[in-house]
Amino acid sequence: MPQANTKTVKKRTKGISYAKYGYLFSLPFMLAFIIFMLYPTLFTAIIGFTDFKGVGTTTFHFLEHPFDNFVGIFKNVTFQNSLKNTIIIWVINFIPQISLALLLTAWFTNRNRKIRGQGAFKILFYLPNIITAATVAILYAAIFGYPVGPVNDILQTLGLISKPFDFSTSPWAARLVVAFIQFWMWYGYTTIILISGVLGINPELFEAAEIDGASPRQTFFRVTLPCMRTILVFTLITSLIGGLNMFDIPKLYIWNGGPANATMTTSVFIYAQAFSGSYLYNRAAAASMIMFVIIAALSAGVFYLMRDKYEARMRREARRLKRAERRAMKEAAV
């Protein structure tokens, strides 16, 4: 008898199970994910092991030596170069970008010196980020144009150069311009993210530093920066992932990888392999999978950052629930 009793009690408190709605409401996401993401990922991986090439063909066979495409890609000088270019362009864009963003963050969050017009400045700094990258690339191609272009015009008027400089024939000039465009498009975004990171820090920490007589510089380096470690790592990794996928700017600023393939990034390389020339889908798929693995490894870093935060929050929530439960019990007892 007592057994039956607990069963009915359990049933009554549990009520109807709504779990099925959890599955039902996440079903569209799940279906779209499997069809449009998971399946193409597996398909790309499989193509990497086959002889699949040529426009319009749909049949393919597995290679006798399955890793031929991967070996070929690793030995491919153009691919090696594209990986090198991607990293070079990313580094010369990211270092000034994060430095400037940190400087602006320090200025904008200085507690003793309020900067007026911050809202307007943020709007201006963020503007390039929202404009179509394709348009930006072609606009910069015109601005750095040769023999006539605004930049050459300015440099000649100022007397810095005597005759127009062709920015599209020097490999380093091409890389620098692409890196500059990336920098120009993204420093505003990074600044806003970092500022919001600083605003999320407990203000008591700054007050304590002030009472202890810390200078603004000391406060920034000893309090602000250490507190922003997570957000800085997050910015670094997301920027790196974005950098590894850089396509629009290098593709459209100079056609075909630029002088001596100096602006040929991995994405441009994959596009060129798969969708032009001899349509080497298999080679491009192998290169894609290599990039996929690199990016997956990087995003695992972001994943761990997020998960830590998430778990901390879950623990807090569990505690809060428990407290509420205890309170409710007490009230019920009274």
Add this chain to the structure above:
Amino acid sequence: MRRKKQARAIVYIVCIILGILSILPFWIMIVNATRSTYQIQQHAISLIPSTHLSENAAVLTGKTFNPLTGFFNSLIISTGSTVCAIYFSTLTAFALVAYNWKMRQPFFTMILAVMMIPTQVISIGFYQFMYRIHMTNNMLALILPCIAAPMTVFFMRQYMLPSLNLDIVASARIDGAGEFRIFNSIVLPIMKPAMATQAIFTYVTSWNNLFMPMILLTKKENYTMPIMVSLLKGDIYKTEYGAVYLALTLSVLPLFVVYFILSKYIIAGVALGSVKE
């Protein structure tokens, strides 16, 4: 005191220079759109607009660049993508927040894990799949994948967790509302602010996207705005400076309008999107 004033002046000077740097390229673009090719060849930079706008427009309409087609195609794809991404992401977030199901935690972990994977690295498989089912040159191939937007689901969930009171859901149940009805008439209104922010970003990202549309859309009448812009790199525009600037201006005009109306919310949205606690 004087040192402090100097430091302050430096901050303002740097910020104003950066501000000018943001505006100047676009200003050159707009001004040069009104200048003739001859004027641009004489002096590529000028701050004062000229009077050759209609001539440049005439050159442009005689060539491949068709801003109206591009605008309409981009409009359809971006609107479709945004509606799909926002509605289904909110629905998925609701499933994650309001219900206790066995696979909830693994499902959320999976969303976090795939959040950063860009679609570019799976483009070969995606293209081949679409080619086989005859979906290339079909806008649905660009719209339907947006139903699964892990990043948006993540943000929706983060927003819903503190703002959706499950008691309200429970009381609606007692009043006899079905679960789907609860979502549409109670949860969606609560989620409006988050949906608006995410909608702006999804829309702009979709509007600016070049890689996937370029692969999938090969027919001229399907070209989106960024593909139209990429055509300007062709040889037929080599000497038509004024026309190229005008085409670029036309391609970003809608974005400028949207940005200057919504900039406040956009900046707030960017700040919200960071991982701060």
